[in-house]
Amino acid sequence: MAALLAGVHQEQGRLAGRMEAVGFTFRQEALLVTLTSDVLKTSEIEGEMLEPESVRSSIARHLGLDAGGLKRVDRHVDGVVEITLDATQEFRRPLTRERLQAWHAALFPAPRHGAPRLVVGDWRTDQTGPMQVVSGPLGKERVHFVAPRAERLEDEMAAFLEWFNTSSGVDMVLKAALAHLWFVTIHPFDDGNGRIARAIADMSLARSENTSQRFYSMSAQIQSERSAYYDILERTQTGTLDITAWMEWFLNCLGRAIENASGTLDRVVKKSRFWESARAFPLNDRHIRVLNRLLDGFEGRFTTSKYAKLAKCSPDTALRDIESLIEWNLLVRNPGGGRSTSYSLVWNR
Numbered sequence: 605m606a607a608l609l610a611g612v613h614q615e616q617g618r619l620a621g622r623m624e625a626v627g628f629t630f631r632q633e634a635l636l637v638t639l640t641s642d643v644l645k646t647s648e649i650e651g652e653m654l655e656p657e658s659v660r661s662s663i664a665r666h667l668g669l670d671a672g673g674l675k676r677v678d679r680h681v682d683g684v685v686e687i688t689l690d691a692t693q694e695f696r697r698p699l700t701r702e703r704l705q706a707w708h709a710a711l712f713p714a715p716r717h718g719a720p721r722l723v724v725g726d727w728r729t730d731q732t733g734p735m736q737v738v739s740g741p742l743g744k745e746r747v748h749f750v751a752p753r754a755e756r757l758e759d760e761m762a763a764f765l766e767w768f769n770t771s772s773g774v775d776m777v778l779k780a781a782l783a784h785l786w787f788v789t790i791h792p793f794d795d796g797n798g799r800i801a802r803a804i805a806d807m808s809l810a811r812s813e814n815t816s817q818r819f820y821s822m823s824a825q826i827q828s829e830r831s832a833y834y835d836i837l838e839r840t841q842t843g844t845l846d847i848t849a850w851m852e853w854f855l856n857c858l859g860r861a862i863e864n865a866s867g868t869l870d871r872v873v874k875k876s877r878f879w880e881s882a883r884a885f886p887l888n889d890r891h892i893r894v895l896n897r898l899l900d901g902f903e904g905r906f907t908t909s910k911y912a913k914l915a916k917c918s919p920d921t922a923l924r925d926i927e928s929l930i931e932w933n934l935l936v937r938n939p940g941g942g943r944s945t946s947y948s949l950v951w952n953r
Contacts, residue, residue, distance in 0.1 A: 646823035683710035695810035751791035776812030781854035825861035890915035
């Protein structure tokens with residue numbers, strides 16, 4: 605592991621140095637972008653799609669940041685955000701049974717309609733049978749993993765928590781990799797084990813850097829490599845006690861996550877410069893909401909009807925807003941016209 609680990613630490617140091625050089629405002633925006641991505645992607649890995657604007661608003665409110673036009677957020681989104689922030693902002697505090705069970709309760713604040721009944725805020729009981737990770741249609745299921753029996757959970761989690769909270773000289777990056785694997789293998793909850801395992805790994809990574817400032821997202825990188833993630837987990841959990849392949853995969857994935865953070869920083873700087881130039885114009889709330897959406901990345905052609913939908917206004921109002929943005933050289937009309945007319949941001953002003 606030595607060469608891989610040295611490479612990760614070098615990338616961590618290089619990113620930290622670059623972030624120090626960009627100034628406080630850019631760092632705050634980069635923090636908000638990274639944490640938003642982390643919350644979105646850790647849920648997306650489990651097949652749950654959260655609304656980006658709601659996640660961003662929740663994080664901004666919890667951290668006291670100015671995100672512009674904060675949106676009302678439901679309790680479920682707040683719960684996922686609270687876990688992420690507690691793990692990364694309060695990384696020095698010991699990880700305890702009570703803390704983990706509070707995270708689980710935050711993940712499932714209310715029963716979901718039609719969903720199986722879960723034991724929330726406590727270890728699973730296996731009353732409906734052994735805990736299994738299964739895929740495939742009914743009658744053709746494939747069992748990927750069978751978790752330890754419920755009666756073993758007290759002892760298994762006590763051993764895990766004592767190890768995690770003890771300073772044993774193990775590098776904290778290696779500890780993040782092992783903690784992720786160990787927790788998700790114990791699988792102590794009825795649901796949400798993957799998200800909590802990734803939060804635990806993030807806590808260990810924060811300890812490795814001794815900072816709550818998060819400028820890369822391991823969850824975002826795992827989501828982009830989701831198939832390989834599940835494959836290496838299954839092979840490790842059903843193999844021997846030699847976990848070298850898992851540790852190598854985790855360190856390589858982490859290295860790619862840190863490298864990709866440079867792109868996040870570039871976008872943050874670009875976005876901040878855009879707003880510096882846009883400040884000279886009398887933008888209304890609709891302008892700001894739509895421009896933020898475009899700056900965060902908008903897939904497909906951006907048209908008047910899409911502006912109206914994003915801004916929750918009539919097509920006539922949307923067209924007037926767009927004409928103003930074109931006049932101020934913030935938007936540009938793309939080639940083509942008529943009903944197919946679309947628009948793009950003017951980045952280089």
